[in-house]
Amino acid sequence: MGPGPTMVHERILQASARPTIGHLDSAFVGLMDEIKQLLQYTFQTSNSMTMPISAPGSAGMEACFVNLVEPGDQVIVCINGVFGHRMKENVERCGAKAIVVEDGWGSPVSLDKVRQAFINNPDASILAFVHAETSTGVLSDAKGLAQIAHDHGALVIVDAVTSLGGVPIRVDEWSLDAVYSGSQKCLSCFPGLSPVTFGEAALERIKNRKKKVQSWFLDLNLVMGYWSGEGKSAGRSYHHTAPVNSLYALHESLVMLHEEGIENTWSRHHANHKELAAGLEKLGLTLLVKETHRLPQLNAVNIPDGLIDGEIRALLLRDFELEIGGGLGDLAGKIWRIGLMGETCRSQNVNTCLNALGKVLGSESVTKVA
């Protein structure tokens, strides 16, 4: 029950154990088409440029930045946790200028600050933000932020690594231009794949680049040569050897999500989060984030004064086989991060977690620092 990877369902593990076939085999091409359709459903989009990048979420992040950002561009980057910092790093490595909008760790991205940043920097052409900050358990208003960017003629790059499959994200309805996610958070597949989707405006911007994309592997024009072409291998060219067995697994995880229905998946995350939050409060624990901005799939719990973070987590693991996450950066040692992502997000896990925490925190043998 940490911040990912999550528990992986037996069906997904079994799918990955099927015989490996060629990445240009016509049967495999059929599976690629289904993955694309299932990802379109999951992202709530009809974007034809929707596919998994053959690498973890960080590579999806990089794919968005290297394709959309050119040297000299101005990009407004929102930082309210660990992952916003990485976006800034990406912008600067593309030779562009990052204009930082900062909010506290535990707060959402401020719409007012972003509006002001566009007024102060009228040449900014991209807004980048993290929808669901896994380091703090905060959900930001993706729809509202995209609206502000579009009002100023800019595009948005959205980190949806932890949001996809856990909370509503509607790529078409909210006009999100470039979005990346990861396989091991709420999709509950194993790590190593990064679903991405690009809308028309993003593709137009890529088409009008002055310079070639500096990354050969992540250049979308080349990747698409492999992922496009309707239903036959003839139109597809070799780009890299796709991770065939991992894609079997992603396919199965998306089929399972589709079977449940995305709205039901969102409600399940919401309901189990409510149950966990209520139980934590009964144990006398408090959450870092205000109720209105909480992320159901990642619950940041303030560690009570006098307890030793590492000791409690070690006891949970040893005595209850329960793993929860620690804090990152400034929040290290100050919060626990309890994940309720995808397959892990079950009522019995909420009960197991509350029971284990109750026993460990109530135990006489736990160290209490004055």
Ligand SMILES: *Cc1c(COP(=O)(O)O)cnc(C)c1O
């Ligand atoms: C996990 C995560 C990433 C990075 O994904 P990897 O698969 O670890 O590369 C990026 N952004 C957010 C918000 C995440 O939670």
